Amino acid sequence: MSDPVALRSRAEHLAAPFPPLLAGARHLAASVVLGSHGRRRPGQGDExxxxxxxxxxxxxxxxxxxxxxxxxxxxxxxxEWQAAQSVTLWVDPSASMRFASSSNIPEKGARAAELGLALSILLNQAGERVGLMGHDLPARTGEVQLMRMAEALDRAEPGGEYGAPEAREMPSRSRAVFVSDFLGDLGPARKALTEAADRGVSGVLIQVLDPQEEAFPFDGRTIFESMGGTIRYETLKARDLRDRYLERLAERKAELEHLCRTTGWQYSVHHTDHSASGILLWAWAALERVV
Known part of the structure; x- marks a missing residue:
């Protein structure tokens, strides 16, 4: 029999290149049953x-x-046309995405990374090229690309309180996926989507929110502090802020939806206390609609 300690050491060394994020994303991708991936228009293909x-x-x-x-x-x-296309993902790495209101639900960033990688796995299986913004990973196919994306997402460091995508990293006439809470300044996101539309880039925007951010269940004395620690607000009557907060949140969602509609993108909200399978299936179908 092998030395158990030595065996475990060898096993851990073997598993080290495979981030837990990749395993979770593969499990999530496997939970979605899909047919062959086509472009729903005539062209070169086998179907x-x-x-x-x-x-x-x-x-x-x-x-x-x-x-x-x-x-x-x-x-x-x-x-049915089945030529490979490029899909570039942006998964918000900002401090805001580290929030989770309960230990029973994932952080927004963890869910966003898992969702983005699972979608990349499905796209790769369909023969599409996938890439990741902000990590020098232009769109490519293959398992090596998925491994690089998993490592990049797993090791991403927060880049400020709120993040924003960059349209310049998206090839013209390709597709893209943005995953964020979109709770910061919308200016950069608006600029990115407008520039993307001008270059013929269509895509999907997923707003990831914690259930507490949706419900605002606060009362009495409350201290609100951003995940990066640069924003702090204290109030003795948190309940009085609830209606104004919910109104602002509704306005933010409406603005994102309008922005996507005018630029030809698809928009949806995902809550971290819900199963990720539903939003993954929606994103897959939405990418078909924006071809």
Missing amino acids: FWQYRPAVQGDEARNIDWRRSGRSDAHFIRQM
């Missing part, structure tokens, strides 16, 4: 999409004679 009536200019070799033989018209057999 049949639809028949269309032949028109003047179509070559005879493209006519499906078997289908045409069942009617008085000629039909062209179209395949």
Whole structure:
């Protein structure tokens, strides 16, 4: 029998390159059952999409004679376009994302990282190129790319109280995914989405919130302090702030939704006390809609 201590040491050394985040993301990705990944439009691919009536200019070799033989018209057999595309992710690494109101639910940043990586796994399985903003990881395919993304997300250091994406890291006419609480200044996010739209980049924006941030369950004397410690506010009547806070939060959501609608992006809110499978499935479907 091997020395148990030595065996454990070798096992830990073997497992070291595989961040726990990657294991969690793979488990999350496996919980979502998906079909083949297409572009829902005609083009090069292996999957049949639809028949269309032949028109003047179509070559005879493209006519499906078997289908045409069942009617008085000629039909062209179209395949679903399945060319690989680039999808660049931005997962907010800021201090604000380290918040969790309970030990029973994950930090916003942990959930955002797991969600982003799980989506990358699904995209990679579909033959898409995936990349990560802010970590010098342009879009590529393969398991090595996923490993690099997992390591980058796992080791990301907070970069200030609130984060913001950079449109310059997104290739033109590609797709992108932004995951953040979007509780800071919206100016940078608005600029990034506007610039992205100008370059033909479409995408998905997911706002991750803790349930306490949604409910504002505070009463009496309360000290509010930002995760980075640079913002602090004390009040003796927290309950009096609740209506104004909820109104501001609703305005923030409405502004994000409007921004996404005007730039051709998709928007959704995810709460960290909910299962991540639902928002992962939504994000996958939303990426199909923004092609």
